[in-house]
Every structure is written in C-alpha cells, then in structure tokens.
Amino acid sequence: MAVEILTKIAKNGAYSNLALNQVLKKDQMSRVDANLLTIIVYGVLQNLLLLEFWLEPFVKGKKMDDWVKQLLLMSLYQLKFLDKVPNHAVLNEAIKIAKSKGHDGTRKFVTGVLHAILRKGVHDAASIEDENERLSIVYSVPVWIVEELKKQVGYDKTVAILNSLNKAPKQAIRVNESKASIEDVKTELTREGFKVENSQVAAGSLIVEKGHVSSTRLFEEGKIMLQDESAGLVVEAMNLNGDEQVLDACAAPGGKTMQIADYLRTGTVTALDIHKHKVKLIKENARKCGFEEKVNSIQLDARKLNEHFEPESFNQILVDAPCSGIGLMRRKPEVRYEKSLQDSLNLHRVQVGILDKVANYIEINGYLTYSTCTILETENTSVIKEFLEMHHEFEQVEVKTRLNLPNTKKSLTIYPDDYESDGFFITRLRRVR
Known part of the structure; x- marks a missing residue:
C-alpha cells in the first residue's frame, strides 16, 4: 500500500x-x-x-x-x-x-x-560543504526555500523552522460556538476517550489526541470543524461585531466562511470560488453547520466582482489568497518539492490582482483582511507593500488576536516552529477614503 x-x-x-x-x-x-x-x-x-x-x-x-x-x-x-x-x-x-x-x-x-x-x-550529509545544499539535503527542503528563508529570517531561525517540519502535525479543531460551547465539546470528546486541551494560538480551537475526530457525532453535526490553529486566527483577527455584510473572496472549501458565519448574528457572508464543485462543497458545509441563512455561495472569480456587486457593498472583505502553501510543509510534505520560486513570483501577481479588484467593494472605514498559508515574503509583505503603493485610500492596521499573539510589524507571521502549527500570514487594511 x-x-x-x-x-x-x-x-x-x-x-x-x-x-x-x-x-x-x-x-x-x-x-x-x-x-x-x-x-x-x-x-x-x-x-x-x-x-x-x-x-x-x-x-x-x-x-x-x-x-x-x-x-x-x-x-x-x-x-x-x-x-x-x-x-x-x-x-x-x-x-x-x-x-x-x-x-x-x-x-x-x-x-x-x-x-x-x-x-x-x-x-553522511553533514559532510556536504555548501551550506545551503547541506541544509537542503539534511532537512529535505529544496535549496531555493532555504535561500529565501535565510534572506528573510537569518540562519538560526531558518534551521529552527526546518528542524520543526518533521514533527507530526497536531490535530486541531475549531468549535462552532454558535452551536456548542467549548467546554461542552471538551467534555464530550473527553468522555469519548480523546485527550483534549485548549489551543495556545486560537481562542476557539482545541488540540485533540488519541483518535480521529472526523468520525464523531460532534463533527457530523457541524459543531466542530477540522481546522489548524493558525488558520483559525484569520477570521478571529477580523474582529467581527456580528451584523456585517462580509465577502469571503477565495472561499473554498469553506472553513473560514463557516467561521465568519459562526461569528455573525444578523449579518451574512458571501462566499466566492471559481470552481463549481468547490462552491457545492461550501454549500454542503453551510448546510451541515446550520448556516444556510447566513452563507450566500456564488461561483465567481473575485476579480470579476463588477458582474454581481455595486462598489462599497461590503463592510469587510477577506482575501485568503491562493498561494504556494509553503507554510503547510509539515502537514503536506510533498508541497515543498512541487513549487519553485517562479511559482511564488507568479502567485504574487495573482494576489496583487485580486486585492486590486476587490478594493473598491469595501465601504469607507471598512476592512480588508489578507491571509496566506505561506511564509514567503514574496506572497506576503511584498504583496501588501505593492497594494498600498497602488491604493493610497487604505492604511495598514495592527492585527490583534484574542490570545494577544505578539506581532512585530502590524501584520502577523506565524512560522511552523513558533507554535508547531501551520505557517500563516495575516494582515489587515482599513479603507480611510
């Protein structure tokens, strides 16, 4: 097998x-x-x-x-x-x-x-003279990723990141808090023989061991969802008050859409994806979680919003952008061998393009949240820098999470070794005029 x-x-x-x-x-x-x-x-x-x-x-x-x-x-x-x-x-x-x-x-x-x-x-791979090649072979990460990380965070942090990648990924779940309390979920999972503890990263997440939660009644009833702790921070950082009109511009398979719906009371979330089968998946998730009334799923490229919506239609927009997925190397180890630096540069263009097209659909004083599951600056800080140079009507605001994770540059970058969760990037922009 x-x-x-x-x-x-x-x-x-x-x-x-x-x-x-x-x-x-x-x-x-x-x-x-x-x-x-x-x-x-x-x-x-x-x-x-x-x-x-x-x-x-x-x-x-x-x-x-x-x-x-x-x-x-x-x-x-x-x-x-x-x-x-x-x-x-x-x-x-x-x-x-x-x-x-x-x-x-x-x-x-x-x-x-x-x-x-x-x-x-x-x-013995330790005998390889060239430092980048040695790190590449010892940790089984292509040379170009080693070079990019060293440029970004230096040698010691790069080694710490690479060293963390072969640890088994944690099984994290997010509780749909509009359907069940965190304490009730913990109690039920513990009763079923799981070992459960609170996440140190995302307030609505739990770390679960000793079994697969996808076979539980809680999962079937949409009271919990499989979602990494880092991914759970994105919607948390949006700081929703519950009555907004929200656009999830790159939504499939719908984990973050469901989290937005979970935080909304009278508001609605419009979820877009370009693939028909993925829109179907979002609808199935909404049905399972009981969020059909709050989730509006549409098959549409986020760069063609003008075909469906008027400018300033949304209070908040989330762009969880298509990316290289390099932050997921622990969970999907093959991703590191499939991507190249050129792929990352190509994605940079797509990401800037999506932000550029959605910008006009946020109301003044509304927020645009941008996230990726990569740790490459090409697709993260460089994208935001280019967008802000094009759109002076936006300013960057500090990313705040419920557990007050530290961030040094307003945006939040989580590396795989920080909390042994997925690598992620989150930034928030406010439209000021």
Missing part, C-alpha cells in the same frame, strides 16, 4: 493526506498497520531529498520504474529511521514486493541494492 500511495504522489501529484485517507477508509486494517502505513508514507516524503542522496551511489542514475524507486526509498527509510522494524523484515518485504510487482531482474536489482546499503552504509 505504501508503495502504491508514494508512486501515485510521485507520478500524479496526489496529496499525501487525501491518498492516505482514501486507502485507510477503503481497507479495514488494524490501528497498528494503519499507523505503520502512515509513518512510512510521511517519513519518505519528509526525508525525500536525504533518502535520494543516500540511495544515489547505489543506483548511479540507473533508469527504473517509479514504483521500484519508491520501494527502495521506503525500504531505506525503514532501515535508517524505524528501530522497531528489523532489517531482515525490511529486506524480506521489499524482495517479496519486487517479485510480485516486477520480474526476476527487478527482484535481483532490489536485493542487490539493499544488501549493498547494509554492507557499506550511507554517506
């Missing part, structure tokens, strides 16, 4: 969490097996560049099927990182898979490579 999932991710760009969940739902395996499968898949993705560095001397650029490469990488991962799986078990399983999926030549090749690795050992 691990070979198949890793091959699908490598060949088709599948998301690790979705590919894994698909298999776990379909195949009723024991918790021990499910845990091992998860550890192998995430372990290979989190350490991919290091594993490839170790493997290369033994295969010397030899052409091989994708699944054979994934089989060797996951076997190498188990040999080097998993102390509870004995070496002979790793070899036996690998040889068995090579035999069943390939031919006798494949079996011999896999056997030869793994025996050579055990006999000779692997190269």
